[in-house]
Amino acid sequence: MKAEMAAPFAEIVQNEQEYLTRIASQGKRMIGYFCTYTPLELIHAMGFLPVRITGSSRRAEKAYSLMPSFICPYMRGVLEKGLCGDYGFLSGIVQGYTCDAACGMVNIWEENIGGSLFYSLPLPYNDSPGSREFMRARLRDLAGKLESLGGRYSEEALNASVALYENIRTALLDLYDMRYRGALPLSAAAFLQVILAGFIASPEDYLRMIRELMSSLDRESDQQRGGVPLLVSGSIIENPRFFEIIEDRGGRVIADDLCTGYRGLQPPAGSGVDAMDALIDRFMKRFPCPSRIRAVERLPLLLDLLQASGARGVLFLLQKFCTPHLADHPMLYREMNARGIPSLEVEIEESLDVDGQFLTRIESFLEILR
Amino acid sequence: MEQPTKSKKRLATAKELSAIIIEYYRECNQARIEGRPVGWMPPMNGAIEIFYAMGLQPVFPENWSPICAAFGLTPENFRVTEQMGYSQDLCGYLRNINGYVHGLMKQGGGPLGGLPEPDIIISPGAGCIPVMKIFHILEERFPDAKVFRADLPQVAVEDIQEDHLRYAVDEIRRLIDFLAETTGRRLDYDRLEEVVILSDRACELWDEIMAFRKSIPTPFSAAEIGIMFVMVTRQGTRTAVDYLTRVRDEVRERSRAGIGVIENERVRLFWDNIPPWFNMGLLNYFEGAGGVMVAETYSAAWSLRLNVKNPIEALAMKSLMSYPMVSCVSIKKRKEMVLRACRDYHIDGAILHSNKSCHPITLGQMDIKRALENELGIPSLVIDGDHMDERNFSLAQFQTRADAFMEMLLSKK
Missing domain, CATH: 3.40.50.11900 (Rossmann fold)
Structure with missing residues (x-):
């Protein structure tokens, strides 16, 4: 197991807030999301860093005042971190409608934590020309909302x-x-850190880090x-x-x-x-x-x-x-x-x-x- | 300790309801015998009007759950579901209907003749996750049924735009084509127009009936909310309009005569979330101390009008609106609706049912609670419960807290 190979990723995960605060201090604006069905590419293309809001590492205290105990621990942790000010740098949340809890959380966040943009993207359940056309209209609408925050859309x-x-x-x-x-010399725990870092890091940095990791893996062989x-x-x-x-x-x-x-x-x-x-x-x-x-x-x-x-x-x-x-x-x-x-x-x-x-x-x- | 009870009804028309319920389920079973295609579908969308217009029989598994609760069948249905490995943390509607279709129904049992097997399943890609999962389970249970995979965007009512509507209209048209192909019956658009006019008339009557609750004392309470059965199962029919007209007349009469639910109405209450179907008597509980449950959130799902000049678009709009109005798709909108209702109905206190079986309605309740306090000075009581599973509800705890809440409200009078 070469846990040290995953160390740069783990460092980002463990120091998530410092990492993101530093990026924010450089003037980069960020949009939070809960679910991987969120159109990250569009958010990124318009000049924002999409950041997946994490939660399970935090024991809930404040969150119980705003949500019942029968919502998943992830969402409780998310709300706890939001209420503790951990995500003060976010301009808002964009979320593809997947589960009811995530949809509710977009609303609760808007009511209690605040930000400039809260957008639940309705995702089609069927694949058809009509549903694709509908989704396109919604993505254009989202782009319009991101433009109102100063984002800029271009095809390029x-x-x-x-x-x-x-x-x-x-x-x-x-x-x-x-x-x-059987050729990946990373423990599952270390591999998870590699994945989790991708929800936080800028995609440009993250790609570079993965490539470095891969080249070191090649050298190590297994x-x-x-x-x-x-x-x-x-x-x-x-x-x-x-x-x-x-x-x-x-x-x-x-x-x-x-x-x-x-x-x-x-x-x-x-x-x-x-x-x-x-x-x-x-x-x-x-x-x-x-x-x-x-x-x-x-x-x-x-x-x-x-x-x-x-x-x-x-x-x-x-x-x-x-x-x-x-x-x-x-x-x-x-x-x-x-x-x-x-x-x-x-x-x-x-x-x-x-x-x-x-x-x-x-x-x-x-x-x-x- | 008091045992679960049925709600106490004061309206003569509310007492007529059981005949309407019996007749509806008789008609459902008769359809199967007569070869009239039976379709199972979720409530609160435009499929019901299409079905009635095409002479097809709509059946609502979700509505079957309160029936099972009223007949005391829920524990057995839950037992079957839990034996199949389903978690007790899942919505009670899902656990009840799954238990029923895999248990009692297979044995040919059930009250009111039971549910007829579906020829068609309208399986939603819309609404809440448990409803979608219910229909996935039903698709598996009834493999011979023809399945229509519906798709409707979950969008806040205030955010509905042209593209949402266009997509919903296309879905309604696709449903009509599917039904024509599956059943060999064609939709008569004149007939659809009649049905939509009846549906809109039912909504209009619904609003009229609800408006009489502003009267002090209120002529009827949430304990009579079973009248919404006709909105769930009979929208678009003469039955619903005739029945609601009778309810409206009675409510109007009581309002004019100043007849309240109880003799001395001292505290006016609001109920948020789905009621506990297994113990509807709770809605009467406060009456002993002079409290009446004047209004509730759930009735808002039918408080919308249909553009009868464009039936297809009207049904698309109805389909888009009903679920978001009573869920967490827009807590802002729901808060606005609850505040308006509490203002209009002169509410003194709100009961917020923290409902383990319904995440979409429960999420955001704390924001509603705060807004009631801050904007209207209305205190709320949060009670932990479940609209289907009484194991998630403590009657003794409810009574203790409800008594203290009433005492506090009365002391402010």
Whole structure:
């Protein structure tokens, strides 16, 4: 394990606020988002840095005064950080409508924390010429709103941003390929830091960092890592401790279906007659979040991932109260079980101390898989 | 300790409702026998008018949940769902209907003749996530049903623009084509116009009825809100208009005669969020101390008018508006609506039901609470509960807190 290779990424994650405050002090304006369905390329092309608002690292206190206890820990942490002033540098929030909690949070943030722009982008559920045309109209509307904040739209800039994000995603997917081949000398915890840094860093810096990482990996070369290969499915995982425990106990996270992972990367880009078209095309072809699609349609994608990666079991690591994932889980469990694929469901609570029950359950699960 | 109760109704017309409910479900089952295509769909959109105009039978699984709650079937439905591995943290509507279609329905049971199997499923890409997931489950449960994958943008009412409307209109047209192809029935646009006129008339009557609640004392309370059954299941029919006309007449009469819900109305209350269907008697609870639940958020979903000159566009607009008006798509709008209602209905205190089964309505309640206090000086009581699952509700805790709240409100009088 070469944790030090991921050190520059971990440093950004651990010093998120200092990093972003420094960028803000240089006059860069930032737009926050919760979900990877947000059109980052457009926000970036118009001169803003899109920053994913993180949350799970913070224990909620103030947040309870504004939201009930039965909303996912991620959103509670997000609100806590917002209320503590951690994101004072944001000009606003743009969010693709995925889950109800995120939609509510855009509103609560606007009411209680403030900013200049709060925009929930309605995302089509169907792919058709009409839905693409509608999405184009909405993206144009969003561009108009960003212009009112001083942003500037140009086709050239959007082309460049689409290409930049494509390069990032392609590079990260190369790392996934290496992981499937057992040739990625990074622990899952370290790899998570690489991914998380991408939600904070400017994409230009981030691409450079990934390329540096890849060249150092080439030099190091690798021998196969051991451990029982697992696929981890869920929404947001921010705490690397989950992965440390899995790998300390003899598991190996080889693939994922996470929005802090593979789901936000595939495909790296779309195609179309112009950059906006390509953006829409990518959205339509995305490796889907359960909030957007039926469990029965996710199943074959997960089976493909299992096959491609060689994972022998699935760990459903779900945010407590996360309706899209919880509603899909029984069907996915049943179908996996019918195919002889063992799976385990663990719900992430707010507690930052994940060792206790998680450790016991993962040990038993790995025992079954050995 | 008091046991769960049904709500106490004072309107004679509210008591007529059970006959309308029975007749509706009889018609649903009769449709299956007669070969009239049955479609399961979410409520609060324009599909209902299209169905009635085409002579098809709409069925609303979401509405079935309050029926199951009223008949005490929810615990069994939850048991079935939880045995299938579903989390208790999921919306109670989802857990109830899933349990029903995989349990009682398979055994041919259920009250009111049960639900007829669907020939068609209108599966929404719209509204809240639990509703979408409910329909995904139903698609799997009824593999022979033809599925229409609807798509409607979730947009704040105040932000609806031309492109939202155009897309929603296209979706309504696509639905009409789908139904024609699936059922072999063509839509008669003159008939649709009649249906939309009836639907709009129902909305107009709804607003008229709600307006009488401004009277002091109020002629009826949230305990009678079951009358919205006709807005959910019968919009676009003569049945809804005739029934609501009778309700309006009775409410008007009571208002003119100064007849209140209770003899001495001392405190006027507002209910936010879906009521606890398993214990509707809670809406009467405050009456012992002189409190009447004068108004509620949920009725706003039908407080919209339809442009009868352009039926398709009217249905598209209705489809776009209903869900955002009662959810967290725009907390600003909901806050504005609650404040307006509390002002118009002369409310003294608000009960905010922190509803574990409904995240979209519960999110933003604290902002509404603060606005009520700051802008209108109206205090609120937050109660923890669930619109379907009584395991998430403590009656004793509710009573203690409700009593203290009433005491405080009375001391201000």
